Amino acid sequence: MKKVLVLGGGFAGIESAIYLRKNNFDVTLVSDRDFFYIYPTSIWVPTGETKFKDICVELIKLQDAHGFKIIIDPVRSIEAKEHRVTLKSGRVMDDYDYLVIAIGASKMKAKGIEHTLSICGAPEQSLLIKDRVQELVEKGSGKIAFGFGGNPNDTSAVRGGPGFELLFNVHNLLKKKGIRENYELTFFAPMPKPGARMGEKALKMMDMFFERTMVKKHFGKKIKAFQNDGVIFEDDSKLESDFTMFIPAGDGHEIIKDSDLPKNAAGFVKIDDFCRVEGFEYIYAVGDVAAIEGPEWRAKQGHIAEVMARNAAHNINEQENNADNHKGYQEHLNILCVMDSGDGAAFVYRDEKKAKMIPLPILGHWLKKGWGKYCRLSKLGRIPRIPGL
Incomplete structure (x- = not known):
């Protein structure tokens, strides 16, 4: 069974690990914290409408649900040409066939x-x-x-x-x-x-x-x-x-800026449409860590990170089986969110053909609340995943 090392415990990293396991890879996920944080629902923590613990999903529970292994230890460095990842503890990770980088971004x-x-x-x-x-x-x-x-x-x-x-x-x-x-x-x-x-x-x-x-x-x-x-x-x-x-x-993650990976002007990892890092056949980058190409209005959102993660898992499987039915992320670029206001919400959508914002008084707030519960339960495999959500 081929081994895949996934770096990052956010939307992109978790989704990568889940779908790589579905394709029967031996997956190890490295994260700097022991929980998956549902950022879109964190907006209610400051107002007391949601408790902090309710938007955290323990990684050990995700490990039990999907069968990947977890290591709680921040990444210290990536030496792509040397096929080596070093963790903060000093542990060296070099026993992998594929590497998926999903460590997110730093901030300006x-x-x-x-x-x-x-x-x-x-x-x-x-x-x-x-x-x-x-x-x-x-x-x-x-x-x-x-x-x-x-x-x-x-x-x-x-x-x-x-x-x-x-x-x-x-x-x-x-x-x-x-x-x-x-x-x-x-x-x-x-x-x-x-x-x-x-x-x-x-x-x-x-x-x-x-x-x-x-x-x-x-x-x-x-x-x-x-x-x-x-x-x-x-x-x-x-x-x-x-x-x-x-x-x-x-902004580009400090670890990426200090690495030998190809980077754009902001320090994000350069990838092709299939999320494969330029110049590295066995390394993929997904989510905020990657340089996303496309229209000027493109935006890094959680659902785009998950599309990239699923595509990367699929493409790694295709690559391993010498097949060429690869999937690209650019055709899926859009802006999609339910913008909550506390007493309602607005549905926002944009792609190359249209842009719309639809008010959802009262109902929209509870729809987003429901999505938060759905996100937790679907990640844990307790309810079916709805395509596109």
């Missing part, structure tokens, strides 16, 4: 970033955000800024949706408590039209959301630095804030 590091917290950062940051929000609720008033940044070297590495969702959920929390009028909520971003990749209709609807929820906008100015009481922009203007939630753009 703006000056003063330590004065912010991110809903897309380390999982534990969601709890810290909860503490900060609770402090301001107890105070009875305050200014909260929510924002995200971009990476000029790779436009696919922007993740703004969770920022919008957390903003609207905090608005809804304050509204329920009857104290919303005591708070100034502002959304900021360096680009003139944040969310433009979702399409013009979505942009107009987002403006309606901002107006209806009395959220201020601060768009089109580059971020110079963060301070403990606000955000400084390129023209030295300042957005005052008692708490700033900021999602930095993705």
